Amino acid sequence: MKHTYLKMALLSTALVASGAQAQDAALTIESWRNDDLALWQDKIIPAFEAKHPGIKVQFTPTAPADYNAVLNSKLDAGSAGDLITCRPFDASLALYQAGHLTDLSDLDAMSNFSDVAKAAWQTDDGAATFCVPMASVIHGFIYNKDAFAELGIEVPVTEEEFFAALEKIKEDGSYIPMAMGTNDQWEAATMGYNNIGPNYWKGEEGRLALIRGEQKLTDPQWVEPYATLSKWAPYLGDGYEAQTYPDSQNLFTLGRAAIYPAGSWEISGFNAQAEFEMGAFKPPVKAAGDTCYISDHTDVGIGMNAASANPEAARAFLSWVASPEFAEIFGNALPGFFPLSDTPVELSDPLAKEFVGWRNDCERSIRSTYQILSRGTPNLENDTWGASVAAIKGTSTPEELGVKLQAGLDSWYKPQN
Structure with a gap:
């Protein structure tokens, strides 16, 4: 009996010790x-x-x-x-x-x-x-409320209003209209192409159709965002080609630029650095009354x-x-x-x-290149960086970019319909 109690006591002690080690x-x-x-x-x-x-x-x-x-x-x-x-x-x-x-x-x-x-x-x-x-994270545009009030600019809803706002800021000359460079490339695609693009290819409808092979990067809804990006260059300030991502952040938070093509991930840093009140607006739709799409x-x-x-x-x-x-x-x-x-x-x-709050107003999608389409070589995500830069700089036409991107995708990706 003593041996039984002893064995039980030892087992109990071992279990307690084991439990302590597990924690x-x-x-x-x-x-x-x-x-x-x-x-x-x-x-x-x-x-x-x-x-x-x-x-x-x-x-x-x-x-x-x-x-x-x-x-x-x-x-x-x-x-x-x-x-x-x-x-x-x-x-x-x-x-x-x-x-x-x-x-x-x-x-x-x-x-x-x-x-x-x-x-x-x-x-x-x-x-x-x-x-x-x-x-x-959600894509859109962050703006300097003080600058907009000073220049009498309303928050743009359509692309026509967006470019009218940029032109007004440029004509005034007090601010760089929009802070974004192309030196690091990724921001041209992330805060450019995949920011405005869902309004063209209708978010998930277009993204999933591209994966299924039912749409191509040469289709108008995939080419037109590059044409829109090509209109950004006059509003990005002198030397934007050499401007880095941190440079753009600093230009905006120091109050030198009125608009920043953004992701919501910037909020914490901007709150700590900017001394002016900020607002945000969603990617402008092509025409009043169009359904809006956001990259969430x-x-x-x-x-x-x-x-x-x-x-x-x-x-x-x-x-x-x-x-x-x-x-x-x-x-x-x-x-x-x-x-x-x-x-x-x-x-x-x-x-x-x-x-x-835009989730209540707009259809939600994700970045077009992230699922499946960037597994091969050439990598569509990285190629979209270069294409977005080329569109802004005007070194290739939007149509040429669509052909090049689709050819690269065709070289390794065979969609399963």
Whole structure:
């Protein structure tokens, strides 16, 4: 009998010790969002650790331009963190297919997200979901309210009104009409082509038709946005060709430019730097009364490194990221990154509220090149950067750009109708 009690006591002690070890875990998060370091350290991580005192979390971001390469090197070397911040669609799908990300379909908290929200981090057939959706960003234009009031300019709704506003600002000469350069290329596509484009190809209708092969990049709805971009150059200021992305940000926040082609991700930085009141307007429609379309782009998710030594703790963190508590913290601490969970979040930032309010007025889509169409070589996303720059500079006609882009896509992509 004594032996029985002794064995039970030892087993009980072992179980307690095992349980303590299971709770004593340290998690590391990989991310490209280096601007968010203080948010994670000061708000998100303390809120999680308060609910999970046995789990410690460290946020270790990499510069955005280096993230993919650094992350892949770490994953191949077995030194990557437990949690991987996920870019949308193909970049993360490739990580899952390489065995680096875990299928999270059985995570109960996944029921907090719509199919649309999850689609950016699923296999093509939807059978596996490998990242918890965190946030989307919305494209549009941010403007200097003081400049508009000073010059008597109304917020433009149509393209005619938009170009009339730009012309009025240019004629006055007090402000650069619009702050955007072409040096870094990506912004010409992201804040140019994929900002205004959904109004031409009718958002998801056109994007999905392109994937199915029912539309081509030589069709008018895909060529015309380049023609519109070609009209931007006179309003971008002297030397825009050499102007970097940070240069453009500075020109706007210093009050030297009246309009900034934007994504909502700029809100936090602009709030901290600009000393004038800002407003936002959606991409202008071609004609009054047209249905408006916005790029409400699924942008950030988070998944689990399949090689994590702390899978239980990692799943606990991912479940919490899917909770209303996280959505509330994230949506308000990082205005312009809009939570994707089904639970409504009341936002406090006025500029963020303007952006997200467009969801009530417009049809929503995502960037045209991000799903499926940039998996091959040449890469359509990168080629769209160059094409958008060429359109603005006028070095190629919109029709020539459509032909070149479609030829590149045809060389490797065979749509399955």
